[in-house]
Amino acid sequence: RKHDVKLNIPTKRSFWYIGTPEFFVDPFGFIMECIEWSKGELFSFRVMNNTVIVLRGIPGRDAFFSKGLDFMAGYRMLNPQLVDVMPVSEIKGDESWAGFMANFIRSEVLERMYPTMLQDISKIIDTWGHSGATDPFKNVYELVFALSMRLATCNEFCDDPTKVKALMRIFDRLEAGSTPTSVILPWFPTPARIGRLLAGGELYKMISDVVQARKKEGRREDDPLQVLIDKGFTLVEITRFIAMTLFAAVTNSGNVLCWLLIYLEVHPAWKNRVRTEIQDFLETSSSIQSQPSVAPIANIIANMGTEAMEAQTPNLDLCINETLRMIFTGTFMRRNVAEDIFVSGTRIAHGTFLMYPTADLHFDPSIYPSPHSFRPDRWSPEAVEDRKKMGITFLGWGAGRHVCVGKRTALLMMKMIVVLVMAGFEADIVDERGQMLKELPAAKHDMLFKVCPTKDNVLLRYRRKPIGRD
Numbered sequence: 094r095k096h097d098v099k100l101n102i103p104t105k106r107s108f109w110y111i112g113t114p115e116f117f118v119d120p121f122g123f124i125m126e127c128i129e130w131s132k133g134e135l136f137s138f139r140v141m142n143n144t145v146i147v148l149r150g151i152p153g154r155d156a157f158f159s160k161g162l163d164f165m166a167g168y169r170m171l172n173p174q175l176v177d178v179m180p181v182s183e184i185k186g187d188e189s190w191a192g193f194m195a196n197f198i199r200s201e202v203l204e205r206m207y208p209t210m211l212q213d214i215s216k217i218i219d220t221w222g223h224s225g226a227t228d229p230f231k232n233v234y235e236l237v238f239a240l241s242m243r244l245a246t247c248n249e250f251c252d253d254p255t256k257v258k259a260l261m262r263i264f265d266r267l268e269a270g271s272t273p274t275s276v277i278l279p280w281f282p283t284p285a286r287i288g289r290l291l292a293g294g295e296l297y298k299m300i301s302d303v304v305q306a307r308k309k310e311g312r313r314e315d316d317p318l319q320v321l322i323d324k325g326f327t328l329v330e331i332t333r334f335i336a337m338t339l340f341a342a343v344t345n346s347g348n349v350l351c352w353l354l355i356y357l358e359v360h361p362a363w364k365n366r367v368r369t370e371i372q373d374f375l376e377t378s379s380s381i382q383s384q385p386s387v388a389p390i391a392n393i394i395a396n397m398g399t400e401a402m403e404a405q406t407p408n409l410d411l412c413i414n415e416t417l418r419m420i421f422t423g424t425f426m427r428r429n430v431a432e433d434i435f436v437s438g439t440r441i442a443h444g445t446f447l448m449y450p451t452a453d454l455h456f457d458p459s460i461y462p463s464p465h466s467f468r469p470d471r472w473s474p475e476a477v478e479d480r481k482k483m484g485i486t487f488l489g490w491g492a493g494r495h496v497c498v499g500k501r502t503a504l505l506m507m508k509m510i511v512v513l514v515m516a517g518f519e520a521d522i523v524d525e526r527g528q529m530l531k532e533l534p535a536a537k538h539d540m541l542f543k544v545c546p547t548k549d550n551v552l553l554r555y556r557r558k559p560i561g562r563d
């Protein structure tokens with residue numbers, strides 16, 4: 094049926110079986126090139142024998158986020174990185190995986206985990222030593238990974254730094270193995286795919302060892318794994334759920350945080366505002382003495398509770414949203430699993446896959462004047478209120494039926510890390526040669542639905558500082 098539909102929109106050439114080959118070679122580059130080529134119009138291409146239509150502009154936005162399009166089916170097919178990790182069906186009964194995941198990060202859980210998570214950060218950054226330079230996309234990312242593990246795995250992993258590192262390596266291989274070819278040749282044993290299979294197996298083994306040990310010792314723990322065991326999930330389901338939650342929690346938060354530090358570096362006035370805000374936040378608690386470790390600051394912050402952190406760092410919120418607007422340049426994905434719909438005169442048949450490019454909203458000058466400038470003020474409550482009249486204008490945290498369930502968690506994780514790093518160290522981002530960053534580095538767009546790292550390496554250069562007001 095899909096082949097019968099004659100589309101009245103620009104359509105990329107495609108070949109029987111694989112569809113449009115360029116999509117598999119460089120998905121991000123291909124979509125960006127098509128966006129130029131189609132001159133603001135809808136366009137289509139094929140992934141194997143499936144039609145993909147990329148909706149555009151405001152009419153596209155309204156259709157994409159309001160109609161009952163299927164979220165999981167879209168990503169499962171079109172986002173090669175997630176194909177093998179996503180649950181094949183919804184979690185159990187009528188509980189969606191997003192709803193189920195939301196349970197693990199509800200307010201009481203976050204509040205309870207807050208002191209532990211702050212200590213997790215301080216333990217890791219205390220190993221950085223007095224001064225040095227480190228790759229933020231590895232080391233700041235590791236902090237996000239360690240925090241996400243608290244929310245998705247078990248105490249046995251989180252309390253053992255070697256397990257944190259082992260899980261990070263497994264996760265890297267899971268992601269690296271999900272190359273675009275896995276969509277066309279799911280059986281083809283490329284080294285990356287074999288790596289991913291083995292990584293999946295290792296994750297399964299690590300989890301199964303913990304589950305067996307708890308059973309043998311009759312031991313229960315207060316952690317996400319225990320909830321999954323108590324719910325009666327099989328080991329395969331538990332492994333998939335943990336991998337999925339880590340993907341959702343880590344992929345964006347880690348890299349967004351690194352980009353936030355980069356944007357602040359290139360915009361020193363904002364960096365100063367954030368730094369002052371953090372000093373004020375810490376000083377409201379008590380006078381803090383110079384310490385060789387950030388652990389005492391972590392304790393003070395923990396005692397203030399999550400709401401103090403959230404309420405007293407509004408500049409960080411502005412900067413995070415503006416960073417997201419500028420770097421979240423991929424496409425959203427869906428599938429029309431219901432009746433045919435019409436968008437801008439084009440029939441979107443049942444079964445068609447759909448994409449929506451974030452840039453159509455994030456870089457529209459009528460929504461965001463001078464859209465390529467970093468202006469965190471755009472996120473003041475008044476400016477946000479004004480934009481509300483235009484309908485959905487920001488996709489950084491999703492929109493419509495699938496807004497990000499982890500937004501609060503992600504913000505809190507990023508804030509905890511920035512506050513502790515800035516409280517403990519004088520820190521700047523420099524280029525590979527240790528020179529100050531004068532302009533924004535380019536992003537390495539190797540994945541479609543992911544905030545990607547920089548193309549050239551950057552470094553986080555730090556020096557421990559006497560704590561307190563400068």
Ligand code: HEM
Pocket residue numbers: 164190191194198244341342343345346347349417425426488489490491492494495496497498499500502503
């Ligand atoms: C900076 C970090 C993050 C960003 C930028 C982000 C962004 C997004 C976006 C844009 C969506 C919507 C996708 C779509 O409609 O196609 C989404 C959905 C989702 N996010 Fe996040 N996210 C972040 C962190 C997290 C964290 C930490 C978690 C969990 C701990 C999480 C869990 C989810 C889940 C479960 C969904 C699916 C919601 C649904 O199906 O209704 N995210 N996120």
